[in-house]
Amino acid sequence: MPILTQEGAIPAEVYASEELAHWLQQMTGAPFERVVASHESIPPAGIVVGQGSVARKLFPEVPFDRLGAEEIVILSKGRYLLLAGGRPRGTLYAVYQFLQRYGGIRWFAPWATLVPKRRTFRLNPVRVQESPAFEYREPFWYPAFDGDWAARNCVNGHRPSLTEKHGGKVEYVGFVHTFYWLVPPEQYFEKHPEWYSLIDGKRQWEKAQLCCTNPQLREFLVERVRQILRENPQAQIISISQNDWKGACQCDACRAIDEREGTPCGSVLDMVNYIAERLEKEFPHVAFDTLAYWYTRKPTRTLRPRPNVIIRLCSIECSFAQPLEHPMNKDFADDIRGWSERSQRLYVWDYTTNFNHYILPHPNYFVLGANVRFFHRHGVRGLFEQGAYQSHGAEMAELRAWVLAQLMWNPYQDDGKLIDEFLKGYYGAAAPHIKRAMGRFAERAKDSRMGCFIQPKDAPYLDLETLTYAEQNWERAEQAVRHDPERLWRVQIGRLPIWYAWLVKWESLQEEARQKGKGWAPAPSRKALAQRWLERALAPGPQGWTPITHVNEWGTTPQKFVESLEAP
Secondary structure, rough: OEEEEEOOOHHHHHHHHHHHHHHHHHOOOOOOEEEOOOOOOOOOEEEOOOOOOOHHHOOOOOOOOOOOOOOOOEEEEEEEEEEEOOOOOOHHHHHHHHHOOOOOOOEOOOOEEOOOOOOOOHHHOOOOEEEOOOEEEEEHHHHOOOHHHHHHOOOOOOOOOOOHHOOOOEEEEEOOOHHHOOOHHHHHHOOOOHHEEEEEEEEEEOOOEEOOOOHHHHHHHHHHHHHHHHHHOOOOEOOOOOOOOOOOOOOOOHHHHHHOOOHHHHHHHHHHHHHHHHOOOOOOOOOOEEEOOOOHHHOOOOOOOOOOOOEEOOOOOOOOOOOOOOHHHHHHHHHHHHHHHOOOEEEEEEEOOOOOOOHHHHHHHHHHHHHHHHHOOEEEEEEEEEOOOOOOOOHHHHHHHHHHHHHHOOOOOOOHHHHHHHHHHHHHHHHHHHHHHHHHHHHHHHHOOOOOOOOHHHHHOHHHHHHHHHHHHHHHHHHHHHHHHHHHHHHHHHHHHHHHHHHHHHHHHHHHHHHOOOOOOOOOOOHHHHHHHHHHHHHOOOOOOOOOOOOOOOOOOOHHHHHHHHHE
């Protein structure tokens, strides 16, 4: 059966037909011819890709002109199958969703694709028309930055290397914490100290913010943002957001708004609304983004974001061993409900790693699905799931990136089944052993507070018994795939967080073992284990992988980490 492309196809639709032909051949072993068809000469059968004249003639019931930018259509009729969607990305996503749902293909990581082999590919009648649950989808994990992986998993965030052939992406300009990017104090403070925070009676810029009520500053920002948007016509969102520290302005005007609204977000939102209103006619396609983060997280009482203003609510204070609806996270849950009532475009910045220790067990695996569903039920339209973003090798990075990508398309999938599917597909025969270790960590953590900066000494799930159990299961996992080189490498990388935990808690765990009369599971010496850990961390891997460069957000390299273990 030929693949029918059409005149007038945009680059992403041409690429969609190429990808379809490639993966169908990978699956069946048979070549699939790509034919440029016209409505005047249509073959008697074929897979129609895109929304051109052939698609419109064969499928007149499909409202092509009303499809959303990422809406997909998978529709069979007689001897024809339609894979199409809105522009720019809908058709490409239709192809990938078709290959995933009906072909069983999984793109687990840039270096790990599962392609079921079959001699024939028969399809029952099918009719799918749907859009992704979130308009902005970004699993911010290092493996997810690969453009092909991102497109194949229907991710459209700002960071991945998505190009025109992928249908582009959601383009931010000035991603976050942009106050001083917009108004650099080294350039403007001396001349305009009144543009910066008044703190304890003094204007200052160090660890401060902007004076959001200053009329001259507002006019300056209108022109500054206008200039940036004219220079970046691809931008769909611009961030006008607080610096990553406190220091809110205490002047009478700012304080009056903040006290009226019950939150320091009041004066910031009032300013962002002003800028958004002034520029909306010239830039109707642009949204103006600001944060509800840390000291500005609480929703305003009466002030509402304009329709072209995005509130990006951050969960940084939460405990991530429990769902965000758990009583331990009540304050955040109340805030998301409040912002949901006030904002027409609510985004969430969520946290899914331990920034102090990327390579350390962080058992949030089984609450990810509940959280994404919670966001969707409360009207969240964009989701940024921040993980370990500077290097490969973080604990369960590939699993989290893939599972989150699937949930961002449809959060009502069974996340437990997604986790099982990933473990089986990525780790093969090692999967049951790894799942047992994950389950023990999660069970041990479920009643504790697990923040995204937690230190090993504060993590009750890193006790001797739990780590010994994990060590034993990861050893069994290695043995289970010892004759499968690809999966053995994946298991060996996946085991590094267990060894990292032993290394950072070596003395306290040895003392616990002595007190309890327990055996010692890891290598007999810390130095020997550290050397084994370092060799694996720095070893080459498959295409798409690069050796580990960061063990935390602050830039500690594997070499420096091992050196620190030897320091007195």
